[in-house]
Amino acid sequence: MTTFVLIHGAGDSAWSWHLVEAALRERGHDVVAPDLPSDDEGVTWSEYADTVVEAIGDRTGLTVVGHSLGGFTAPLVAGRVAADLLVFVAGMIPRPGESANEWWAATGHSDLVRTAEEELFYHDVPPELAAEARRRARIQRETPMDRPWPLERWPSVRCRVLLGRDDRFLPQEWSRRVARDRLGVEADVMDGGHCLPLSRPGELADRLERYAAAG
Known part of the structure; x- marks a missing residue:
């Protein structure tokens, strides 16, 4: 497990x-999925990271997964809990000392074509789920975004990067380059846009399970 x-x-x-x-629980796995204090x-x-580590408690056999901006929190957690695996799912990959607000220009994302939020994030999410996601949307405060990412060096943990083939927010080819430049990792690709946990949950669960089983 x-x-x-x-x-x-x-x-x-x-x-x-x-x-x-x-889907993961149906396969016999344990899951920790806390709410981050992003509106504080x-x-x-x-x-x-404290919020996630506290939710983990004394659990072991950990695969830490960060989606989108969760990529800034996931490595901090992985280093503190001795994770077996770190996975970025359409994730932002930081560098030590770089703030999230600096990340856009540093990676070249600022030069990408922008479009409406609905087309960026929810274009392939079932309408009822997209509507619920919008209803549940929370404020992302700027405090952490302006602060340098605090990790001094990358944690000693195996990393995987999984991208959505049709991601309009973090486009596939651009994201592949970022993964190579920042992690030395060749990213994997699956069908779907940026919100893979909502648009392709079953396939995403399959991928995560296979990653964890690969050791």
């Missing part, structure tokens, strides 16, 4: 993982 630690992105909550969580103006990345 693996314990999957599922970390949501900006404006989201643990709910964004609920379909993947159900007074907290930074360290408190985000």
Whole structure:
């Protein structure tokens, strides 16, 4: 059995993982999917990581998964809990000392074509789920976004990167380059857009289970 630690992105909550969580539990795995304190103006990345570590408790056999902005929290957690695996799912990959607000220009994302939010994030999510996601949207405060990412060096943990073939927010070819430049990892690709936990939960659960089983 693996314990999957599922970390949501900006404006989201643990709910964004609920379909993947159900699929993993059906396969006999444990799941930890906390709400990050992203709507609290007074907290930074360290408190985000504290929230996840506290939710993990004394669990072992950990695969830590960060979606989108959750990629800034996931490595902090992985280093503190001695995770077996770290997975970025359409995730932002930080560098030590770089703030999330600096990340856009540093990776070249600022030069990408932008479009409406609905077309960026929910174009392949079932309408009822997209509507519920919008209803549950939370504020992402700027406090952590302005602070340097606090990890001094990358944790000693195996990493995988999984991209959505049709991701309009973090396009596949651009994301492949970022994964190579920052992690030395060749990214994997599956069908779907940016919100893979909602648009392709079953396939995403399958991928995560296979990653964890590969050791």
